[in-house]
Amino acid sequence: MDPSVGPRIGVVTFPGSLDDQDALRAIRLCGGQPVPLWHGDDTLDDVRAVILPGGFSYGDYLRCGAISRFAPVMTEVIKAAHDGMPVLGICNGFQILCEAHLLPGALIRNDVRVFVCKDQDLRVESVDTTWTSDFTQGQGITLVLKSGEGGYVADEETLRRLEGEGQVIFRYVNGNPNGSFNDIAGICNERGNVVGLMPHPEHNVDSLTGPTQDGRAIFSSVINFLAARV
């Protein structure tokens, strides 16, 4: 696909974002038109989907994502998410989405108490979201996981709702790397347009620099979804 005609997908750079360039590259490699967005702006620059990338925004001081959640651009992201725009939070982005209450629950320090960088096996639990439709239900995939605060927690009722409504979309298999409740690696909101996950699909789009290409389906899902709606 020619990137200049693919749908415009934005990637927000916060102070301390690290995997923003990787997310932009993944969008390009998968046929979208990557658009860098700046945390201090109050426009989404006509993008049709937004990715909040990985990194240590504001140094992950206080709590991961807690400070970024108040960036000017987030006002727009929150509004757009409520209007149904596809929004993906990867790792630090997932943490920001939770802090912004676009997704329920929170991410806390790994139970192993150290940063974990590994190739993590996952099961795709739901393909009914804008970001996972190109997977097959129950598919086993491997993605790079690299985080220090990746333990997903939520109260019992929230967990019951997530499980009951099919909002758990990725689950760790062959070992839980960080103590996440119910082995949860990624979730979506009720509508399925907002997705957050701890592993990094953008590091799995090129066999040269990642362990697999399993991350491509994330990007192609949203690109196909948007292309179909033109």
Add this chain to the structure above:
Amino acid sequence: MVVDVMPKPEILDPQGKAVTGALARLGFAGISVRQGKRFELDVIGEITEDRLAEVHRAAETLLANTVIETFNVRVEEAPEASEEDDQAESAEQTELATQAG
């Protein structure tokens, strides 16, 4: 002023658990620990009820994530107080406690 932020009891606390285990291994028996955060706030100007309420809002908005944490705001003297001062200091504390979160 001081804002204490603690993980809610039902949320798992990997750091507290680790500290608990480490203490036991070091021979400090029968101690169980939960780990939270302590913020010492240097607030310019007089500490009025309004100012307290504002700090409370700040805590709720930013310092604590009320999904998983509780917090407690209170006025406290500088913590470097020496042993002698402590009684007085404690008595002076005004608290604006909260179950927020």
Add this chain to the structure above:
Amino acid sequence: MVVDVMPKPEILDPQGKAVTGALARLGFAGISVRQGKRFELDVIGEITEDRLAEVHRAAETLLANTVIETFNVRVEEAPEASEEDDQAESAEQTELATQAG
């Protein structure tokens, strides 16, 4: 019991700095923050002077990094206390303060 651990005043506190900046951006002006840790210890048995001294040692050995942090050990009721209890609670506090670190 409670152990408060704070970065030494002369040591850089990047976390407190980040929080201070964020509060200002959120419109909470004139507040400067230092961020430390709060440990709540559930100690089995009666709290004697010996027990206090033991917790002090535990704090020094494990809870605080005395190269860059100071700590303070004190007896405090469960922190979930509601507003009404606080006066009483504060008055009850016994402190074993310390400049250790």
Add this chain to the structure above:
Amino acid sequence: MADTVGDAARTPDQAQPWAELGLKDDEYARIKEILGRRPTSSELAMYSVMWSEHCSYKSSKVHLRQFAELPTETPVGKLLAGIGENAGVVDIGQGYAVTFKIESHNHPSYVEPYQGAATGVGGIVRDILAMGARPIGVMDSLRFGPLHEPDTARVLPGVVAGIGGYGNCLGLPNIGGEVAYDHTYLGNPLVNALCVGVLRHEDLHLAKATGAGNQVILYGASTGADGIGGVSVLASESFDDAEGTNAGQAERSTEQVEAYPSTSSGRSSSTSSGRKPASKRPSVQVGDPFLEKLLIECTLEIFAAGLITGIQDLGGAGLSCATSELASAGDGGMHIDLDLVPLRNTTLSPEEILMSESQERMMAIVEPEHVEDFLAICRKWDVLATVIGEVTAGDRLVIDWHGETVVDVPPRTVAHEGPVYQRPYGRPEWQDQVQANGIDQLPRPAGGEELADTLLRLIGSPNLCDKSWVTDQYDRYVRGNSVLAQPDDAGVLRIDEYSGLGVALATDCNSRFALLDPYAGAQLALAEAYRNVASSGAEPLAITDCLNFGSPEDPAIMWQFSEAVRGLADGCRALGTPVTGGNVSFYNQTGSTPILPTPVVGVLGVIDDVTRRTSGGFSAAEHPIYLLGETRDELAGSAWAQVIHDHLGGRPPEVDFAQEKALAEVLIRASRRGLLGSAHDLADGGLAQALVESALRYGFGARIELPSEADPFVWLFSETTGRALVSVKEGADRDLASLCRINGVMLTKLGVVTAQEDASLEVVGQFMLPLTRIREAWQDTIPAVMATH
């Protein structure tokens, strides 16, 4: 009250604490001679820190000259910057250049492992940034006391978390390094951090202040009392008063903070019994990696906008170093108004401000018309920036405080014309005994069972076991260009996504060999790093080094040092790899016990197409397995001698640089022609270790048949250099054979890669071990120890 130049003239005989600051009496006398008066206390602070071992290289300079005399040509082109700059710059073709350097942060990492290691990473990254480059990766070379020692359980996790915590937060992939243990490192661990950066040729920046009227901008963190423990002696009310509380600290002014093993306050760290701190001024620095990330992005944007004429990072010796080095390297003088420096702690004295080692600061020289744009970019990144002075037409560095001059010195005398020592050195008597104490009398394993048992014990030993407990705490993927990283022999980073141009890096040092023979030991380190880079398919171009030794005042240590430098220089000449820069760390000893001499070498290579890199793991069943190079009975100093017999003596393996070059040629050409399924260099633990690692990487098995005349023990465990284990793609055997013939490299067919299912390692006629059993023995060592703490 600050001590001004006027005061100094008026009170020529005032007592000054120069000895407490580490200056010798002739050094103090020379300062007075240079200035024609006594120094002010600020000047004394500057000279003392800049003339310290750490900053002035006064003991090592005469030896390091050998590096500067090496040819500066690589196979790709001339060095664009060499020794003497913050870091050397190597042309890698296509208009790209790479800069890389390794530096130690040993002592701080012992006192406060997390922050010490973290700020070590931060410091080396700023060095790379200051060259005009974007930092693109880091590596770390670590040495600890024995794994099971309680203090190792304090130091190791803290160091690893610190390196990860800082590097991960900067978004720099960690692509390799080392971890090794020896009891001599127990009170003196080594933390050597390497950073590599990339730039376009035209973006090269140098650290000099030119052009009178140009503005001096300090940007980044504000200045606090970090790392100035020793200097507070100058700031105290009266000098007598200081002696009581600061004696222990003063002994360790900046030089020694890095150099001396702690003898007093530093040791107290985690187990102190509530003693009062010696001083309110900490010698420990705390890093803010988030600010450093902003500093990187901000600085790169400033470079891109063309707003800088000179730039320098602030590291050891802080403002003293940055101002004097910039002025000294430039064509004029400099005037600084110290009151303008933003302070975190307003009680700091001018001496302390000049000495502070607060992290995450840079200094830039900017033409007046660019200042506004410069400050605007800093505002965008929320980075504090302040004009604190300007370049002047004179030739003095003048620093004012509260309207009075506290420093007025010729900058060269501070930065570049410090003392130089010809320290006495001599081969210690014990060296002969060590070498005579060979391995002939050590019993060797016989028969398959004993060989298998030896193999399992070796692979589970701390130096040879799985390092992922450490490396899994490092992000190796960020930036999306990590083509190879740990556990591969070399880290390989893609530089250009379209052309596939990339670089490879490896660091190595076997300090046991270096004890047996420091000349050979340094060469072995060089040969190993070189071989590692070649194994990945990259062509080695240039090196950096970090020379970690005991006290230079001990002639035996000085001899070790001089031998290592000579060995390295001779080796580099033989291989055609210039030394681009490096670092010397002396005084690594606990009491009178020095560390093993540890000359760590980092080799940089270039690969024109990263898709042709070679990984170390067997990649398909049925690939034939070959050994490149000759095997001799060389087991003195080996992992076998250490693990099985706790023995260190004899002579290390021989180095043959011609063979290393020939081997590299084969590995590089084989990679270009796509002949190899894997390549893994042989080093510690010999063939056995290489087989195990190649098999475990992707879970393939191997069936090996040693040549009939071979002694299986020697073949499996000897550490002869110049060898690599390769597996060969279908039908490529003949091509490989002819490559080896042309280059004069011995080729021995060993066997074949076998399936992943029920994989095992079989040495025909000797033993067969299931891979699961091997994996268990290999991977549990570090986690098991760490779990008990």
